[in-house]
Amino acid sequence: MSAPPTHRRRTAFAVLTVVVLAATGWFVTTEVLRARAEQAAPSAVEQAEGVLAGPHVLFRGTAPGDLYGRVSAVALDDLSGPREVTPVVCDRVDSDGDTTVCLHTRRGVVTTYEAEVLDGAWQTTASWPLPGIPSRTRLSPDGLVATTAFVSGHSYASTGFSTETTVHRADGSDMSGNLEDFTLVVDGERIAPVDRNVWGVTFADERTFYATVQSQSLGRTWLVRGDLADRTLVTLLDGVECPSLSPDGTRLAFKHDAREPGTATPHWTPAVLDLDTMAITVLDTEERNVDDQITWLDDTTLLYGLPRADEPGTTDVWALPADGATDPVVAIPQAWSPSVVRG
Template sequence: MTVRNRRVIGFVLVVLVVVVAAGAYGWSEYDRSRQARTTATDVDLVPADVTVTGERIVFRSTAPGDLYGRVATVAADDPGGPREVAPVACDRVDTTGDRTVCLRTDRGVVTTFEAALLDANWQPTRSWPLPGIPSRTRLSPDGALVATTSFVTGHSYMSTGFSTETVIHEIGGRDYGNIEEFDLLVDGEKIAPVDRNMWGVTFVDDTIFYATAQSQALGHTWLVRGDLEARTLSVVRDGVECPSLSPNGSRIAFKKDVDDGSGVHWSIAVLDLASGEETVLGEQRNVDDQVEWLDDDTILYGLPRDHEPGVTDVWAMPAAGGTPEVLIPEAWSPAVLRQ
């Protein structure tokens, strides 16, 4: 056997060892994940014949186990208490009670993404494909409109060169399409940045909404006020991402980049729409979420747990500033149902 042949055989053996090792690791990770998803979830559940009513919070459960990813409900006055679990799984969820929008991922042979509308009994009434990874969704206060945001490329707003698609549908009626196609107005003048991205819709009513508009080329991330009938997006303020309108419509909570350097660190800020006064709250951790309002005085947001991949908690903090606290453990994407 020549030296060259011995080297070829040695190389093939090394490749085989690497392939076998990689396969064994892949199988062990798959098996670990499968066991984690089939093990009973260790959270308190309400009895099967009990329905949570009254003021309540609907969310995505991230407790490890067989109920991971399922939509769950807790009483607003006992958010850390027993949860009712629905028979559907979602990546993002919003609800008015009678109607729920669910963004989800189907990890089949080919991974696909979908938005589904569900009735009060969690039965699907309509669904449509999404072009990429689910990111944000909101229903209008009366449930007549639904907005969805998906990543077309990239995996988060931290990515450079990411692209989003944000679409608004009137349920059972008009399709307003991608709001990127609306006219973008700055001080009443139309501009047309070629790299614009839109996301984070929050509805005022069935005509007016707020959202994020960004142009990386121009170096701006704006809070915009959208008008569905006029098909316009009017810039309200710079430096605002993922707005969320308070129940009384007087304030908007949002993500704000507070990093003075070249990096990105999102804190939470609250804008008073009447006075224009902005207050940056005391949350020191990086918050990559569109916040929800528990009431006019308290905001909710999700944060991942350190060293527990896939597990998140919903935190609460006074909108005037204060100490954040865990409101719902092992939860994500909260939607508050008020009476």
């Protein structure tokens, strides 16, 4: 006697489900094994010893393979040359040569995030937890460490992002708390929008810094001058994001929102602000979207990271003249988060 039609359909569905689950399991296992093999494969980068002993640029390596994510260095006078690779893995890095700040992700059953301060031997001297995904860090000449993490949202282009930015001493002691708790002064008036976010700190001295403050409810994004002693954020200009102070202290490089009117998604273009005249030069020879905190190579050249469109996970550090006179060029291939150490 043949099985009823309903029973046959159920049996066929059960067999199909088993086949689909088996195929899915095979695919997932294959992809995991492939990814592990790629991570274990030797990275195709030229290495050299002694680079860290002289002036150099420190960065996060993004060449595929076993060195992916490792902090590396190239000589300041040979940016595309061989690199010295350290044992440290970071998402973001900044350094003065003697002290290095590393923001990184610790993956596990529960993923956590951490800031570490490292000495010249790459040993941890201080650490503290971050509340979310690492985004920005800057080390001051006086040993202060600024960190920004996404508490929610993964991009400054998202409408619902929230950040936490703090300043610590290099020994790990917290001296600022969340910069959102500082007094915000706009056009001489104290305001306290509940949705304000602060990010992109760049230090001028042991108490003064520049940063970005945004309130989405007010539709405003400001450049602010911060004072760690007075715990104030005083607005200077609208529309300045992720400022970076030049070595001579006279200009700020930043990302300028150059989107077309009526466009929802930001398009960030490098720009330079003269702090004496408050004149802005937009460097539109760079036509791509630069979502990074720009670094000064020297007083005439900017560095920033850009992802490769055809190689997920791989980025390059590009160089652009601070006057926008010529087109950008690749400075350090397969790199991210550059930090200039002049020695």
